[in-house]
Amino acid sequence: MVVPKHGVFTTRENKVYQMKKLLVSAIPALALSIAVGTAQAGETLDAVKAKGFVQCGVSTGLPGFSVADDKGNWGGLDVDVCKAVAAALFGDAGKVKFSPLTAKERFTALQSGEIDMLSRNTTWTLTRDSNLGLNFAGVNYYDGQGFMVSKKLGVKSAMELSGASVCIQAGTTTELNLADYFRANKMEYEPITYDTSDETVKGFEAGRCDVLTSDQSQLYALRIKLSDPNGAMVLPEVISKEPLGPVVRQGDDDWFNIVRWSLNAMLNAEELGVSSKNVDEMKGSSDPNIRRLLGLEGIKGEGLGLADEWAYNIVKQVGNYGEAFERNVGSGSPLKISRGLNALWNNGGIQYAPPIR
Amino acid sequence: MSDQPSDAMTPGKPAPWNDPKIRAIVFQALLVGAVVMFGFYLINNTLYNMEQRGISTGFSFLEKESGFGVTQSLIEYDETHSYGRTFFVGLLNTVLVSVLGIFFATLLGFVMGVARLSKNWLVARVATAYIEIFRNIPLLLQIFFWYFAVGINFPRPRESLALGEVFFLNNRGLFMPRPVTEDGFGLVVAALIIAIVAVFFMVRWAHRRQDATGQPFHTVWASLGLLVGLPLVAFLAAGNPLTWEYPELRGFNFKGGLSVLPELFALTLALTVYTGTFIAETVRAGIQSVSHGQTEAARALGLRESKLLQLIIIPQAMRVIIPPLTSQYLNLTKNSSLAAAIGYPDLVAVFAGTTLNQTGQAVEIIAMTMAVYLSLSLTISLFMNWYNAKMALRER
Numbered sequence: 185m186v187v188p189k190h191g192v193f194t195t196r197e198n199k200v201y202q203m204k205k206l207l208v209s210a211i212p213a214l215a216l217s218i219a220v221g222t223a224q225a226g227e228t229l230d231a232v233k234a235k236g237f238v239q240c241g242v243s244t245g246l247p248g249f250s251v252a253d254d255k256g257n258w259g260g261l262d263v264d265v266c267k268a269v270a271a272a273l274f275g276d277a278g279k280v281k282f283s284p285l286t287a288k289e290r291f292t293a294l295q296s297g298e299i300d301m302l303s304r305n306t307t308w309t310l311t312r313d314s315n316l317g318l319n320f321a322g323v324n325y326y327d328g329q330g331f332m333v334s335k336k337l338g339v340k341s342a343m344e345l346s347g348a349s350v351c352i353q354a355g356t357t358t359e360l361n362l363a364d365y366f367r368a369n370k371m372e373y374e375p376i377t378y379d380t381s382d383e384t385v386k387g388f389e390a391g392r393c394d395v396l397t398s399d400q401s402q403l404y405a406l407r408i409k410l411s412d413p414n415g416a417m418v419l420p421e422v423i424s425k426e427p428l429g430p431v432v433r434q435g436d437d438d439w440f441n442i443v444r445w446s447l448n449a450m451l452n453a454e455e456l457g458v459s460s461k462n463v464d465e466m467k468g469s470s471d472p473n474i475r476r477l478l479g480l481e482g483i484k485g486e487g488l489g490l491a492d493e494w495a496y497n498i499v500k501q502v503g504n505y506g507e508a509f510e511r512n513v514g515s516g517s518p519l520k521i522s523r524g525l526n527a528l529w530n531n532g533g534i535q536y537a538p539p540i541r
Numbered sequence: 542m543s544d545q546p547s548d549a550m551t552p553g554k555p556a557p558w559n560d561p562k563i564r565a566i567v568f569q570a571l572l573v574g575a576v577v578m579f580g581f582y583l584i585n586n587t588l589y590n591m592e593q594r595g596i597s598t599g600f601s602f603l604e605k606e607s608g609f610g611v612t613q614s615l616i617e618y619d620e621t622h623s624y625g626r627t628f629f630v631g632l633l634n635t636v637l638v639s640v641l642g643i644f645f646a647t648l649l650g651f652v653m654g655v656a657r658l659s660k661n662w663l664v665a666r667v668a669t670a671y672i673e674i675f676r677n678i679p680l681l682l683q684i685f686f687w688y689f690a691v692g693i694n695f696p697r698p699r700e701s702l703a704l705g706e707v708f709f710l711n712n713r714g715l716f717m718p719r720p721v722t723e724d725g726f727g728l729v730v731a732a733l734i735i736a737i738v739a740v741f742f743m744v745r746w747a748h749r750r751q752d753a754t755g756q757p758f759h760t761v762w763a764s765l766g767l768l769v770g771l772p773l774v775a776f777l778a779a780g781n782p783l784t785w786e787y788p789e790l791r792g793f794n795f796k797g798g799l800s801v802l803p804e805l806f807a808l809t810l811a812l813t814v815y816t817g818t819f820i821a822e823t824v825r826a827g828i829q830s831v832s833h834g835q836t837e838a839a840r841a842l843g844l845r846e847s848k849l850l851q852l853i854i855i856p857q858a859m860r861v862i863i864p865p866l867t868s869q870y871l872n873l874t875k876n877s878s879l880a881a882a883i884g885y886p887d888l889v890a891v892f893a894g895t896t897l898n899q900t901g902q903a904v905e906i907i908a909m910t911m912a913v914y915l916s917l918s919l920t921i922s923l924f925m926n927w928y929n930a931k932m933a934l935r936e937r
């Protein structure tokens with residue numbers, strides 16, 4: 185799937201767009217009413233095993249999190265979670281297919297079975313967890329909502345934004361937080377709600393709105409998509425909690441466990457100092473924690489119904505959490521986001537995975 | 542042959558299960574029953590499965606607070622209103638853009654359709670070029686063009702184009718003064734209503750008189766006089782009960798006055814220009830369907846050119862034009878749902894978009910949205926069928 189660059193839509197993309205629109209409205213009604221059978225334990229896992237790959241829902245293109253390069257290869261922090269699951273399940277991180285989804289499309293795509301898991305900067309909230317028939321399998325990025333403005337405006341704080349026009353993307357928690365924040369601070373605003381992030385960025389660049397608001401990580405990601413990234417700045421205020429993580433359908437606990445523990449394995453590997461570079465040497469380690477992680481002793485792959493080296497495969501092929509972070513959004517990337525909240529718990533952050541034992 | 546047909550020949554009364562009429566009824570009843578049962582099964586199955594999957598169902602979400610803002614609303618709305626209210630906000634925005642689109646597309650279409658048949662080479666070519674270009678570019682691209690290349694490419698608020706410090710145009714929209722009515726304005730409204738009723742009766746009277754005596758009456762001028770004059774007199778009598786609220790630059794943007802959002806502007810323009818091409822072709826076909834003999838006959842009777850159009854060509858052409866025109870109106874209404882692409886808050890964007898996403902109640906919301914488009918379309922169809930019946934050839 186090629187992502188349209190800066191909104192120059194060719195006729196084909198235009199068709200795809202319209203088709204998607206159609207699907208978005210037709211799928212929920214049709215798919216839910218006809219295709220949905222009764223939820224059965226193991227249903228998703230069996231289907232994934234049978235087809236031999238994981239169908240993973242990602243964004244339509246958000247640098248650092250899920251973005252396709254010019255050859256159509258997907259990369260990013262969210263993409264790495266999908267790859268980790270494939271590595272754990274098939275021993276091959278390449279056995280993933282990606283479905284680019286806008287914010288509006290994502291939950292329907294998951295509910296209707298079009299994708300097996302969603303890893304698309306999705307905020308874990310009570311409504312989503314309890315009303316949509318979905319389960320959040322963890323948090324791979326702790327985020328919060330922020331504001332980006334053009335430097336020309338001379339605004340230094342979000343509290344100066346009363347009366348501003350604000351560009352947002354439809355179907356996000358962002359829409360709600362924005363309303364809350366302005367209401368709580370007795371400020372006025374004009375929300376301009378676009379369907380895709382490309383349009384949101386274009387609206388902001390053209391000056392249709394004074395402010396673009398989104399999760400802060402995404403602001404940094406979108407900023408490098410601007411024609412003049414230095415003309416825009418991110419305001420200091422963070423107005424919400426946005427724990428982003430992978431999501432699966434309710435009803436298949438085995439599949440849920442695999443997704444959850446694939447992420448946990450990445451975190452534990454970082455904590456134990458096991459990385460893609462040293463994982464083979466680490467096999468000789470005498471630390472029982474490391475030996476359990478690498479499937480050399482303890483419960484191994486049994487509980488999850490996976491091969492014993494499931495976590496080894498993740499670390500070897502995808503890397504530990506820290507590696508994935510630095511490569512995609514941290515110092516090794518154009519985004520240069522610092523670990524902050526996403527540092528491990530013993531390193532000043534709040535990333536914390538239950539032990540593998 | 543005897544008068545009494547032999548017994549063997551009489552079809553007699555067949556047994557009920559052999560009677561084709563009864564059979565037909567039974568089969569149809571069975572079919573309806575099957576369809577209803579299938580529908581019932583679908584609904585039940587859906588509800589059951591959604592329950593199993595932990596997806597919430599029902600319409601109680603409509604009363605919950607929405608918690609999100611919408612740029613343009615024809616009724617009072619803010620984030621403390623309910624999801625049910627967002628339905629009406631979106632619905633009215635859809636109706637607004639559809640009505641505007643239909644109005645302007647009809648105007649443009651009729652002008653271009655007639656122009657295409659013009660004897661003036663240049664006029665005819667311009668009309669042809671317009672039709673061929675805009676009919677063949679996908680609507681979504683046109684919407685993007687009018688929005689991203691035109692609508693939001695005007696200067697920023699501080700550098701707005703101003704007309705007499707009253708009208709302002711910038712990339713946030715077109716801002717103009719808003720009439721504010723004061724006490725006594727009711728009188729003007731009343732005068733207008735009286736004028737409309739008077740015009741109605743006058744037109745009827747004029748027709749009768751012409752039928753009876755053959756004398757025409759200048760209804761157009763008389764109506765105009767009534768419609769403008771009467772309210773004007775009332776207005777002056779009530780002592781100018783109208784003031785204007787002017788837009789002014791405050792903070793980031795203009796406040797006060799009336800404004801047209803660039804989203805509304807771009808969507809209306811795109812729908813107008815696109816649908817106008819189809820209407821133009823319909824109009825051309827309609828006019829060409831009236832045989833030339835009719836024109837010649839009218840000329841032979843000594844009718845003036847204007848009367849020829851009004852009395853001979855247009856009434857006959859309308860019969861050909863109206864049915865396809867109805868389809869164009871329906872298309873325009875349905876196409877208006879592309880609004881979400883440029884952030885115009887129509888029903889699909891607000892209700893089937895944000896509300897659906899915040900509540901997750903896809904089945905209910907999509908069903909309601911489909912019901913709206915169905916009702917809008919049926920309303921347009923009904924109206925146009927009525928109009929068509931009125932215009933249809935009356936056989937005497």
Ligand SMILES: N[C@@H](CCC(=O)N[C@@H](CS)C(=O)NCC(=O)O)C(=O)O
Pocket residue numbers: 242243244245246285286287305306307352353355356357358379380381384398399402426428
């Ligand atoms: N975390 C928020 C927001 C997620 C979101 O969709 N953000 C936008 C930022 S503008 C995005 O990632 N868009 C990329 C796309 O639509 O492909 C949520 O879960 O609702």
